[in-house]
Amino acid sequence: MQMPMSQEAGEFSCLVCGCGSVGFLILERLRRENISCTCLDNDPSRVKELRAQNYETFCIDIANEEKLSELGLFDVVFFVTDDHEANRAGVIWAQKALPSAQIIARANDPINKTELAEAGADSVIYPQEVVANATYSSLEQLRSQGNGSKLMQILEQWTGSLGIVLHTNPDPDGISCGFALATLAHMANPNLTVRLLYDGAIGYQENRALVNLLDLKLERLKTHILAQCTYIALVDSGGPGINNGLSRDTHVDIIIDHHNEKNITPNAAFIDIRPKYGACASILTEYIKALNITPNSELATALLYGIKTDTKDFHRNLSPNDLMNAAFLLEYTDADLLDKIILPQYSHEIMDILGNAIINRKTKSGYLFSNVGYVRNRDALPQAADLLLSLEGITTSIVYGITDEAIIMSGRNRDVRLNLGAVMSETFGGIGDAGGHVTMAAASIPLSIFSLVRDKEVLLELVIEPLLQNLYRQIGLLEDNTEY
Numbered sequence: 055m056q057m058p059m060s061q062e063a064g065e066f067s068c069l070v071c072g073c074g075s076v077g078f079l080i081l082e083r084l085r086r087e088n089i090s091c092t093c094l095d096n097d098p099s100r101v102k103e104l105r106a107q108n109y110e111t112f113c114i115d116i117a118n119e120e121k122l123s124e125l126g127l128f129d130v131v132f133f134v135t136d137d138h139e140a141n142r143a144g145v146i147w148a149q150k151a152l153p154s155a156q157i158i159a160r161a162n163d164p165i166n167k168t169e170l171a172e173a174g175a176d177s178v179i180y181p182q183e184v185v186a187n188a189t190y191s192s193l194e195q196l197r198s199q200g201n202g203s204k205l206m207q208i209l210e211q212w213t214g215s216l217g218i219v220l221h222t223n224p225d226p227d228g229i230s231c232g233f234a235l236a237t238l239a240h241m242a243n244p245n246l247t248v249r250l251l252y253d254g255a256i257g258y259q260e261n262r263a264l265v266n267l268l269d270l271k272l273e274r275l276k277t278h279i280l281a282q283c284t285y286i287a288l289v290d291s292g293g294p295g296i297n298n299g300l301s302r303d304t305h306v307d308i309i310i311d312h313h314n315e316k317n318i319t320p321n322a323a324f325i326d327i328r329p330k331y332g333a334c335a336s337i338l339t340e341y342i343k344a345l346n347i348t349p350n351s352e353l354a355t356a357l358l359y360g361i362k363t364d365t366k367d368f369h370r371n372l373s374p375n376d377l378m379n380a381a382f383l384l385e386y387t388d389a390d391l392l393d394k395i396i397l398p399q400y401s402h403e404i405m406d407i408l409g410n411a412i413i414n415r416k417t418k419s420g421y422l423f424s425n426v427g428y429v430r431n432r433d434a435l436p437q438a439a440d441l442l443l444s445l446e447g448i449t450t451s452i453v454y455g456i457t458d459e460a461i462i463m464s465g466r467n468r469d470v471r472l473n474l475g476a477v478m479s480e481t482f483g484g485i486g487d488a489g490g491h492v493t494m495a496a497a498s499i500p501l502s503i504f505s506l507v508r509d510k511e512v513l514l515e516l517v518i519e520p521l522l523q524n525l526y527r528q529i530g531l532l533e534d535n536t537e538y
C-alpha cells in the first residue's frame with residue numbers, strides 16, 4: 055500500500071475516517087477550501103468510488119491501529135463513521151498517536167456526545183442537532199426575508215405621505231430605525247413622502263450628534279402634521295400611545311419593535327415584533343440583509359450604533375442575531391463617523407454641570423452626593439451620576455439640582471444589595487415622581503408654589519436638607535449621625 059507523503063511544513067492537513075454521507079460532504083467541503091485531505095473507509099467498493107473522484111483514499115478499518123499509525127501526521131482528524139464504538143476507539147487512538155492533532159468526532163445521540171468528549175475529542179458534532187439549529191436559523195432568516203419583501207410590497211402600493219413616529223425622547227435605536235425605514239420606503243416607492251416625527255426631547259448629545267451627522271430632519275409630532283400623513287409607522291415602540299406621542303386610538307399601519315408589550319392587539323397592515331432582539335435596529339438590519347441591499351455608510355453606522363447602545367455595548371438583552379447583524383453592518387460602517395457620534399462635543403452647559411458635580415461632591419461610606427445647582431438641561435444629571443460612579447470607592451452616586459419646575463435627582467448604583475429605585479420611590483414617591491431600577495433611579499419633586507421663587511439655587515439650599523435626610527435614613531446613612 056502506498057502511504058501519503060509527509061506533509062510539507064506549514065501545510066494544513068486532514069484525515070477523514072469514515073466516508074459515508076457525512077464524511078463525504080466533509081471531504082467535498084475541504085476540497086473546496088483547498089485543504090489537503092486523506093481519507094479512509096473499510097468498504098472496498100466505497101474506496102474505489104472515492105479514488106475515482108481523485109480522493110487520496112485507503113481501505114483501512116479504524117480498529118487497525120497499526121495501519122492508522124503508518125499514515126503519518128495530520129493537523130486535524132475526523133472520526134465520522136455511523137458506528138459510535140468505532141469513532142470512540144479512533145478518538146482514543148488519535149489521542150495517543152497524534153497528540154498535537156485536533157480531533158473531531160461524530161455522535162449519533164446525546165449520550166455519544168458526552169462519551170466522545172470524555173474520550174478526548176476536541177469537538178463533537180451531533181448531525182441531528184446541527185440540522186435542528188440550522189433549521190431554526192433559516193426559519194429566522196426566512197421570517198426576515200418574508201417580512202422584508204412584504205414591507206417593500208406594502209410601501210410600493212402606497213401614495214401620499216408616511217409619518218414614521220419615533221418614541222418619546224428618541225434614542226439611537228429609534229432614530230436609526232426611523233432612518234432605515236425611511237431609506238427602505240424611498241427605495242420601494244420614491245413618490246412616497248416620508249416624515250420622521252418625535253415628541254419629547256433629543257437629549258443626550260450623542261443622540262443630537264447622530265441626528266446632525268446623518269443630516270436627519272426630525273419634526274415635532276403635532277396634530278396638524280399627523281393629519282397630513284396618509285400612513286403612520288411606529289419603530290422601536292409597540293403600539294400607539296406606548297411611549298410615543300400618539301393617542302391610543304390612532305390607526306397605525308406599520309409596527310416594527312422589539313419590546314415585550316403585553317395586552318396590545320395592534321391592528322396594522324405590517325407588524326413585526328421580536329422581543330428576543332436586543333435592538334430594533336437589528337430587525338431593520340435583517341430586512342436590509344434579506345433584501346440584498348448594500349447599506350450606505352451612514353445607514354450602516356447608524357444601525358450599528360443603535361444596536362451597540364440598545365444592548366449597552368453588547369452585553370444587555372443580546373441575542374446571537376444582534377451579533378450577526380452587527381458583524382454584517384461593520385463591513386459598511388464609517389469608523390470616523392462612529393467616532394464623531396460617540397465622542398460628540400459637550401455643550402458649555404453640560405460641561406459646567408459635570409464640573410459642578412465633580413467639585414461639589416461629598417462622599418460617605420461608598421455613597422456620593424453632589425449638588426449641581428440650577429440646570430436647564432436635565433439630561434446632564436444622569437450623565438453626571440454616571441461619571442461620578444466611576445470614582446474609586448464609590449458604589450452609589452446621587453446628583454441633584456433644580457429646574458424652573460422641580461427639584462430633580464438622578465442616581466446610579468452598583469451595590470446590588472441596594473435597590474436604588476425602590477429607595478427613591480419610598481422616599482420621594484409621596485411628594486413627586488420617583489423610581490427606577492437597582493442600578494439607576496431618578497426623582498422629580500415639583501416646586502408647586504415655590505416655582506415663583508426667583509433664586510432657584512437659594513430655594514434648593516433651603517429645601518434640600520430635609521429631603522436628603524429622608525434619603526439618608528432610607529439607605530441607613532444616619533446611624534452614625536454624620537453631618538453632610
Ligand SMILES: [Mn+2]
Nearest residue numbers: 227290334364
Ligand atoms: Mn430599542
